[in-house]
Amino acid sequence: MDPKLRTMLQKKAEQRAVEAQKAADSAKEAAHEMEKQVVKKQLKDEHCGMEIIFDATKSGNLQLVQCCVENDLRCTKLADSGGSTAFHYAARYGHEDILEYLYDVDSETITTKNHGGRTAVHWAALHGEKKILSWIFQKDPAIFEVVDKDGCNAAHFAATNGHLSVFLFLAAKMPDLIRSPDNDGRTPAHIAASNGHENIIEALHAKRPNLLMAKDYINATLLHYAASGGRYQVVEFLIETVGSGLVDAVDKNGCNAVHWAAKGDKLDILEYLCVKAPHLFLAKDRGGLTPRAYAWDDACANQMKKMEETCLAAVRKTR
Numbered sequence: 001m002d003p004k005l006r007t008m009l010q011k012k013a014e015q016r017a018v019e020a021q022k023a024a025d026s027a028k029e030a031a032h033e034m035e036k037q038v039v040k041k042q043l044k045d046e047h048c049g050m051e052i053i054f055d056a057t058k059s060g061n062l063q064l065v066q067c068c069v070e071n072d073l074r075c076t077k078l079a080d081s082g083g084s085t086a087f088h089y090a091a092r093y094g095h096e097d098i099l100e101y102l103y104d105v106d107s108e109t110i111t112t113k114n115h116g117g118r119t120a121v122h123w124a125a126l127h128g129e130k131k132i133l134s135w136i137f138q139k140d141p142a143i144f145e146v147v148d149k150d151g152c153n154a155a156h157f158a159a160t161n162g163h164l165s166v167f168l169f170l171a172a173k174m175p176d177l178i179r180s181p182d183n184d185g186r187t188p189a190h191i192a193a194s195n196g197h198e199n200i201i202e203a204l205h206a207k208r209p210n211l212l213m214a215k216d217y218i219n220a221t222l223l224h225y226a227a228s229g230g231r232y233q234v235v236e237f238l239i240e241t242v243g244s245g246l247v248d249a250v251d252k253n254g255c256n257a258v259h260w261a262a263k264g265d266k267l268d269i270l271e272y273l274c275v276k277a278p279h280l281f282l283a284k285d286r287g288g289l290t291p292r293a294y295a296w297d298d299a300c301a302n303q304m305k306k307m308e309e310t311c312l313a314a315v316r317k318t319r
Helices: 003-042 046-059 062-071 073-077 086-092 096-105 107-111 120-126 130-139 141-145 154-160 164-173 175-179 188-194 198-207 209-213 222-228 232-242 257-263 267-276 278-282 298-318
Strands: none
Touching (some): 046 086, 086 107, 086 120, 096 130, 120 154, 130 164, 175 188, 188 198, 267 278, 267 298
């Protein structure tokens, strides 16, 4: 092909591409303008406006969030029935770009609490959003010290769902968080044990083993919580690794781990403890009750009666 002809064709192709891009940009701008007008109309209804910005935030639609805020700045403060704002939702769903935008528009929104006293930090920790927590920490580290109405901090929330990377991040940045009790004296370790998150228990054993001996305000230990929740692997780890310091611990009512397991009819835990700590089955609380008296289910109580006989024989052998 003639070089001049080739050059001419290339220029025409480039020109058509530029024109097509302009047309696409124009159409996009028109669509955005139309969307803004629709949003502006809908924002007159506060409930409708709340749905728009929350849905946009959940889906990560930054442009629509911007559209809402540009039409009505109050959108940054709109709250759902639980008192949570778009900032909470952006943290929960991991949308850093939306957080950045909302913060630039209204920096106070980073400290907003919902009706439970929870900030975006609590939500991000609960859902394992380490990247979001890192971003918030750079903006306002003091907010990590905020506790909700139950006295729970971000480490309690990370422990609830077993988000180890988040838990370790918090331990590194704010070490006091992982040992702080809530209103009932429960540390994040109690929460992890109750919910069966052995990964967090193991991490604490490696880095802060003393925290595995924590007691709540009724002197209940991690073993009590794990036994009550039927968390077999955590119970096994605590007994095999920590040992007698937890095994023989009783709460303020004189109840040991077997009493707590019996309350929830946790037969697998009871069977394990029958082998590992038979003397606990014979122990009485301050009211003179053995663990079997705590069983709700008759079938469980009958099984425990058989276990008691086995435990009694085992204890006699050790005397």
